[in-house]
Amino acid sequence: MSNSVPVAPALAAMLALAGGTFLLRLSGPALRARVTFPQRAEKLLEVSAVVLLAALAATSALTEGADFAGVARPAGVLVGGVLAWRKAPFLLVVLAAAGTAALLRLAGVP
Structure with missing residues (x-):
């Protein structure tokens, strides 16, 4: 069959x-x-999009399945976030975040 x-x-x-x-x-x-939407509604829609993306990033950075992801992943996300905030090139942001997490895991940090 x-x-x-x-x-x-x-x-x-x-x-x-x-x-x-x-x-x-x-x-x-x-x-x-x-x-057309009232000005206040448009502002709330803009803010809600940012809040939704921040919640998604936090959930992805801090959890793996139903458990805490460990320290290495949030540390990598933090490094990438700071570099992105400082307007570093995207490739540098990604490589620094991944490298931070990888080096911490190599050092035995979960």
Whole structure:
């Protein structure tokens, strides 16, 4: 017995999802001139995006699965964050963050 998905329904589903994605992305610029938000709501939306990204970064930096990730990973993220804040080149930020975590792990720090 084969577990493969029939090609025609899978292709139709892919095309439907691609079309829906395209229409959603197109609706933003198309509706931007027609839909207005109060100034306070726009400010809250901007701040909420930053808070969401910060929460995602903190969760990724501090946890691995359901457990604490150890000290090496947050230290690497901290080094990368400081370099990014100081407007260092992106490649340097990534290499310094990865290098910090790698050297700490090599030294036996979890």
